[in-house]
Amino acid sequence: MTALILQSLYSGLLSGGSYALIALGLALVFGTMKIINLAHGEMVLLSAYMAYVMENRLAVNPLLATPLALVVACLIAVVVYFLVSRISRNRELNSLILTFGIGIILTNAALIIWSADIHSTSAPGFQEPVVLGPLYSMRSELGFFVASMVLVAALWWWLSRSWYGRAVRAVSSNRDAAKLMGINPHRTEVVSFVVAGILASVAGVAIYSTGVIQPALGASLTTKAFIITVLAGIGSIPGVLVGAVLIGVVEALTVTLYSSAIQELTGMALFLLVLFVLPNGLFGAARRRG
Amino acid sequence: MIEISDLRAGYGSINILWDLSLAIPEGKLTCIIGPNGAGKTTLLRAVMGLVPVTQGRITLNGRALSGTKTWEMAQEGIVMIPEGRLIFRDMTVEENLIMGAFPKKQRKRTRANLERVYGLFPRLLERRTQVAGSLSGGESQMLAMGRGLMAEPKVILLDEPSLGLAPVIVQEIFTILGQLKAEGNTIVLVEQNTHMAVKVADQVHLMQTGRVILSQEADKVDLDQLHDLYFAR
Secondary structure: OHHHHHHHHHHHHHHHHHHHHHHHHHHHHHHHHOOOOOOHHHHHHHHHHHHHHHHHOOOOOHHHHHHHHHHHHHHHHHHHHHHHHHOOOOHHHHHHHHHHHHHHHHHHHHHHHHOOOOEEOOOOOOOOEEEEOOEEEEHHHHHHHHHHHHHHHHHHHHHHHOHHHHHHHHHHHOHHHHHHOOOOHHHHHHHHHHHHHHHHHHHHHHHHHHOEEOOOHHHHHHHHHHHHHHHHOOOOHHHHHHHHHHHHHHHHHHHHHOOHHHHHHHHHHHHHHHHHHOOOOOOOOOOOOO | OEEEEEEEEEEOOEEEEEEEEEEEOOOOEEEEEOOOOOOHHHHHHHHHOOOOEEEEEEEEOOEEOOOOOHHHOOOOOEEEEOOHHHOOOOOEHHHHHHHHOOOHHHHHHHHHHHHHHHHHOHHHHHOOOOEHHHOOHHHHHHHHHHHHHOOOOOEEEEEOOOOOOOHHHHHHHHHHHHHHHHOOOEEEEEEOOHHHHHHHOOEEEEEEOOEEEEEEEHHHOOHHHHHHHHOOO
């Protein structure tokens, strides 16, 4: 039993890597534009399908789909940005409807093109086991977890050390003050959307390489990303990492101890519980706003 | 020299400034005083392009500023130092200061300017790795000032630097204002603390309900008369 639980914790940790990439993108866009992009999961979904197409139609390693996924995800990101920036009145609310609609369109496009079947990779080497003491994982799971962490570290560096990364944080923190500093807020909005697209494309390829995909996945990923950012208390990278791993672990434990049927439900239940007990999120208490 | 003529500006359907005209001479400290709601802050925000101008013009050395976006003003050498509430609360003190050097031509002088600001405000050096949201009111104000100075502005618009601060800190801030004036900067100071402001100013303008109702050389200002007008006694 202990071994089983230990194994679930490990699997949950590994799946938390791509969840973190997805949630960080959502949080970045929320920071600069103050909108929640409900089509965010679909950027990941289409990236995953690019990997599927590359493997099944062109018979190449799904990893090589990353550049294509990058282009597709960034394209969607720019289109969503363009449409959202056209909204002149009550943007917070209207953007929800707009991005929700874009999400539905993209999900159904995937449904038309690739049908509702589930797909997973059969590329050689991906499913080979990697054993670390008592812990077991697929080679692709471990590989993508490491890749995700490298990407998160790069994101951290960019946000804290580069002029544009810091500008993104400044706009998130105080838009008017950022303008006074000479920062063009519209440019940081585009940048945050594109960075979100980059993170989503890697997450998409990771999800295809480590699990199964189907068109409804997009919406459920958006929900997870949203839960994670709220759990974290928006705006902290370590918070998002912990939140992502937490969701991953709770899901893995649910599958191990009960059934995969209620996997999504336990994530939601955890979310409600945390909101009930800590309304500011797990890391929100220390971040008072004045 | 900044010239403002027949300026009308406000928020949406609410107009705040009514045909306001004002000349701000180069190298001088121009002080704008007036009660709450007179439109002093709105005037500064209109110059910076943060508030839409519906009528009139603003020129810098004869060139119209109306087409210039807020984020292009720092490049033009005009910086507004907002009240201390408008710092980046989620970033550290030093990161806040670094953001002040964001305009491209300033970036390579970031190091030197950081040292200058830390020289002016040693308190900020002590707090440099602290998150700005944890600073006291006085420290926040110093941070807002230091951050503005990172862009090496020629024209400084200062919004109520003494608001809600202890007298010792107000004294400290006005000493630094005097220094900046001595360096030859053009300064526009919006204040409610008339005693302190008139002492350091060259020109004093009194605003009320969106208009300038009195303009005087600072050394000719009679504080009693000013206060009579100020409180509309």
